[in-house]
């Protein structure tokens with residue numbers, strides 16, 4: 005019981021420290037909250053002014069607590085600052101919601117931190133202008149950390165004469181820039197190639213896909229991402245597979261060429277085992293090593309391997325799998341030597357075509373011969389018919405008589 009009341013007293017005193025009713029001193033929330041868009045495609049500046057009642061309080065230091073709804077993580081974020089402005093990243097396709105409190109501490113409050121009981125809130129709705137729906141499926145891929153390519157899905161309802169634009173901004177740019185090299189299919193833009201070294205890592209890159217159409221401006225889409233989370237490593241070119249003593253198979257491979265840090269890669273090895281009865285067993289192995297040893301390999305089995313890589317979670321929040329390497333088998337499969345096989349195939353095709361031509365010739369000769377025989381018979385037939393008719397007539401005549 006004593007323990008419980010002690011706890012309540014403690015909780016009350018903690019609450020007191022953060023509120024304003026304890027020593028009768030109150031503080032008002034800030035005024036004139038303004039959200040300004042300086043054209044950085046999602047970075048907004050929030051500014052405010054101190055409450056009128058606090059303008060002359062000099063013996064206390066004034067702080068502000070800004071809370072804003074972060075739509076990227078679907079929760080409120082809070083910061084405390086002595087300044088009267090703050091810049092944060094927002095998704096301009098969603099509501100922008102901010103709340104500001106005043107905090108006071110110093111001799112005027114007996115040294116305890118006092119927070120205004122209420123906040124000043126500002127909610128800004130996304131602009132509802134524009135026709136159609138914003139582009140969907142916007143994906144950026146940082147190919148082997150060499151160049152960035154972004155693609156978007158074209159809205160099926162988009163009219164043929166509309167033109168889409170991609171703009172981007174990051175903190176090294178004074179103002180937005182347009183895509184340096186659009187990717188197009190039959191005249192329609194569907195993506196952008198930023199070519200080499202054009203986007204910085206570890207900073208938000210804000211994109212906007214907007215456009216114009218005969219019906220008016222298209223509804224813009226806003227996307228924000230960091231390119232080190234979009235890496236797709238290069239494809240591993242070659243696997244080294246060899247038999248080692250004690251019936252083991254050893255598989256080794258190298259990092260893809262490029263600037264992806266070697267320690268960042270994790271690998272998926274696909275092991276395809278074909279038994280003498282033709283049964284295939286498929287196995288996927290995840291590893292952070294660049295080699296693999298497999299025990300007890302039977303001579304009657306065919307073992308094939310291929311690998312692909314991805315940035316591990318220690319290096320990036322997410323990423324894309326690389327393409328699969330070519331497969332390597334033990335014992336080597338016939339597909340391993342594609343060139344002779346291919347030329348042999350071509351010889352087969354030629355032989356087949358020659359046979360086909362001869363067959364067609366022979367067939368047409370036969371058909372010709374048959375037709376000729378028929379026509380010869382047809383010439384004879386009228387006589388036979390006539391003979392029949394005469395025969396029948398004569399029969400009839402006989403009957404009449």
Ligand SMILES: *[C@@H]1O[C@H](CO)[C@@H](O)[C@H](O)[C@H]1NC(C)=O
Pocket residue numbers: 056057059060
């Ligand atoms: C602040 O102080 C100035 C001069 O000392 C005075 O003119 C003004 O009215 C005061 N403002 C408030 C809100 O009390």
Ligand SMILES: *[C@@H]1O[C@H](CO)[C@@H](O)[C@H](O)[C@H]1NC(C)=O
Pocket residue numbers: 051086087088089
């Ligand atoms: C932000 O506020 C500080 C003081 O609180 C001021 O010096 C600065 O100029 C403001 N920045 C902008 C961009 O308005």
Ligand SMILES: *[C@@H]1O[C@H](CO)[C@@H](O)[C@H](O)[C@H]1NC(C)=O
Pocket residue numbers: 151153187197198199200
């Ligand atoms: C994009 O640019 C890179 C680097 O200049 C180039 O290697 C790549 O082929 C380009 N991609 C397309 C689809 O044009």
Ligand SMILES: *[C@@H]1O[C@H](CO)[C@@H](O)[C@H](O)[C@H]1NC(C)=O
Pocket residue numbers: 169171180212214215216221222
């Ligand atoms: C698209 O956005 C850019 C950057 O904000 C702007 O300069 C341009 O006027 C916009 N275009 C259309 C057609 O809305």
